[in-house]
Amino acid sequence: MxxxxxxxxxxxxxxxxxxxxxxxxxxxxxxxxxxxxxxxxxxxxxxxxxxxxxxxxxxxxxxxxxxxxxxxxxxxxxxxxxxxxxxxxxxxxxxxxxxxxxxxxxxxxxxxxxxxxxxxxxxxxxxxxxxxxxxxxxxxxxxxxxxxxxxxxxxxxxxxxxxxxxxxxxxxxxxxxxxxxxxxxxxxxxxxxxxxxxxxxxxxxxxxxxxxxxxxxxxxxxxxxxxxxxxxxxxxxxxxxxxxxxxxxxxxxxxxxxxxxNYWEFGDYLGIGAGAHAKRSSGMPLTVTRRARHKHPRTYLQHAGSDAVLQERRVVAAAELPFEFLMNALRLREGFSCADFAARTGRDWDERIPGLAVARARGLLDEAGGRVCASALGWRHLNGLLTLFLDAGVLSNPEMSLKGGSE
Structure with a gap:
């Protein structure tokens, strides 16, 4: 690692x-x-x-x-x-x-x-x-x-x-x-x-x-x-x-x-149990792997402990990582640091992030002191802000488990 x-x-x-x-x-x-x-x-x-x-x-x-x-x-x-x-x-x-x-x-x-x-x-x-x-x-x-x-x-x-x-x-x-x-x-x-x-x-x-x-x-x-x-x-x-x-x-x-x-800050987590999701990061350049277990309890009980327990596994494409990060981190009122963005996505904040120029032009972001968060307008229209970062050419399905709701 x-x-x-x-x-x-x-x-x-x-x-x-x-x-x-x-x-x-x-x-x-x-x-x-x-x-x-x-x-x-x-x-x-x-x-x-x-x-x-x-x-x-x-x-x-x-x-x-x-x-x-x-x-x-x-x-x-x-x-x-x-x-x-x-x-x-x-x-x-x-x-x-x-x-x-x-x-x-x-x-x-x-x-x-x-x-x-x-x-x-x-x-x-x-x-x-x-x-x-x-x-x-x-x-x-x-x-x-x-x-x-x-x-x-x-x-x-x-x-x-x-x-x-x-x-x-x-x-x-x-x-x-x-x-x-x-x-x-x-x-x-x-x-x-x-x-x-x-x-x-x-x-x-x-x-x-x-x-x-x-x-x-x-x-x-x-x-x-x-x-x-x-x-x-x-x-x-x-x-x-x-x-x-x-x-x-x-x-x-x-x-x-x-x-x-930890979910919202795009940290790593092990997901154990029927239907649970896991996210783990490794290496340089950064590789993010997601894995999901079978949902039905009977199937899970039958296969737990073996490769057959996994219903899905994928390495997240590098182009998807900025959107997956932002889909989580912009839910926080305080937003995120540019340093954390780089550490968790392998990209610099200004490195041709799809949607960033439009979000700035519309006044949906506040950026100061190496931190980024939704502006008052962006917070009120958070879903619209997040969709700006989804490049039309990238199919993303970020896991928002949180029982969660998170809670």
């Missing part, structure tokens, strides 16, 4: 593909559970898959010498797995990879009461950040969204997380829900702010293709109402001390999501 790639942070994403019930808006790789969670079998599969990822590609040394800066367990519903299984998994990962001294270890949890009892065990196992998808505190909206919890269970789960010792909690909340008025969206947000989580992921409901809501769209607020929700909500978050550091991410103090920042 070249010196440049060695300098990139390395994170680990672990995907848990099962959920109790598929929500009508969800387009993540999640599968309704039938019967018991095969947790012992799946943990073993994850570890075989991790060994394969670390040992099967001659371009990368064995083992990867970079310490993990973060681990994110997403899904699906990772909290369907017992604290004992999560503890065994994390302990086994620590034998294979070094952990940074201040590693961030996040677990996504469903607020349903059945999983909340595990919180103390997760904390004892080494999980130090909890991300809970409450989505709303309005029972009528929760029913429309197909959630398995209600308002009371969400509040109880949050209380149990605090009692279990979690001092770094993210709450997911959506707005522009079916038939939601501006007042209802802001009431939801005010209640979440009052709980004082360290991090809030606040984002608009989108009707994704190939989901129930995509096939049978519910009546959602019009664009003007959604914009009003966004503007007034952002003002309330700012007044409460939450800094918007990414499109839908708000944090107090230093509690930005380290794992998701």
């Amino acid at each position: 070249g010196r440049e790639a060695q300098q990139l942070p390395l994170a680990l994403y672990l995907h848990f593909p099962w959920c109790v019930r598929k929500c009508p808006y969800c387009d993540f790789n999640s599968h309704p559970l039938r019967g018991e969670v095969p947790e012992a079998e799946y943990v073993e599969a994850l570890l075989r898959d991790l060994d394969f990822e670390l040992q099967n590609d001659s371009r990368f040394p064995i083992p990867d010498s970079r310490p993990l800066v973060s681990i994110f367990m997403g899904g699906g519903t990772p909290s369907l797995f017992s604290d004992r299984a999560i503890g065994r998994l994390l302990e086994a990962v620590s034998r294979r990879l070094d952990f940074a001294r201040d590693i961030e270890i996040t677990l996504e949890a469903n607020p349903g009461t059945a999983e909340a009892g595990h919180f103390a065990g997760y904390r004892a196992a080494g999980v130090n950040r909890l991300s809970m998808g409450i989505q709303s505190l309005d029972d009528a909206q929760l029913r429309r969204l197909g959630r398995i919890h209600d308002r009371a269970e969400a509040l109880r789960a949050y209380d149990l997380a605090r009692r279990a010792g979690f001092d770094n909690v993210n709450l997911d909340l959506m707005y522009a829900l079916p038939e939601q008025a501006v007042a209802g969206a802001l009431a939801d947000l005010n209640e979440v702010i009052a709980l004082q989580p360290e991090h809030i992921s606040w984002y608009q409901l989108t009707l994704e293709p190939n989901t129930e809501f995509g096939l049978h769209p519910p009546p959602v607020p019009d664009g003007d109402s959604a914009w009003t929700m966004q503007e007034q909500g952002q003002a309330r978050l700012a007044a409460a001390g939450y800094v918007q550091y990414e499109v839908s991410a708000y944090a107090r103090g230093s509690r930005q999501s380290r794992h998701n920042r």
Whole structure:
């Protein structure tokens, strides 16, 4: 691995593909559970898959010498797995990879009461950040969204997380829900702010293709109402001390999501589990490789640990790297440094980047002191800004996993 790639942070994403019930808006790789969670079998599969990822590609040394800066367990519903299984998994990962001294270890949890009892065990196992998808505190909206919890269970789960010792909690909340008025969206947000989580992921409901809501769209607020929700909500978050550091991410103090920042800053990450994606960089000139696992749990369990687990692998064309970087980094309010752009793409910032001249001419970028970010106008029209950097002759499909949403 070249010196440049060695300098990139390395994170680990672990995907848990099962959920109790598929929500009508969800387009993540999640599968309704039938019967018991095969947790012992799946943990073993994850570890075989991790060994394969670390040992099967001659371009990368064995083992990867970079310490993990973060681990994110997403899904699906990772909290369907017992604290004992999560503890065994994390302990086994620590034998294979070094952990940074201040590693961030996040677990996504469903607020349903059945999983909340595990919180103390997760904390004892080494999980130090909890991300809970409450989505709303309005029972009528929760029913429309197909959630398995209600308002009371969400509040109880949050209380149990605090009692279990979690001092770094993210709450997911959506707005522009079916038939939601501006007042209802802001009431939801005010209640979440009052709980004082360290991090809030606040984002608009989108009707994704190939989901129930995509096939049978519910009546959602019009664009003007959604914009009003966004503007007034952002003002309330700012007044409460939450800094918007990414499109839908708000944090107090230093509690930005380290794992998701690594995605947005175009760092490297191992992706283990059904449907997980990995990105790794090597050499000089820079080579970026992406790999994706089979999505279906049964297929994944059958092939984990062998080359057959991969559904896709590709070396990203050098011409695609600037767009892939910008598609992520411009989501950050602070943008990026030109030095990081060069280290992660192998290109200088002014080196004939497609779309750059047009973006500058339209006043969509702020550039000063070796840093680049979207201007106020560019931030308001971020999708339009990003498309300027997609060269018509280049077919790109950057992975925006983030449970992610990231969260």
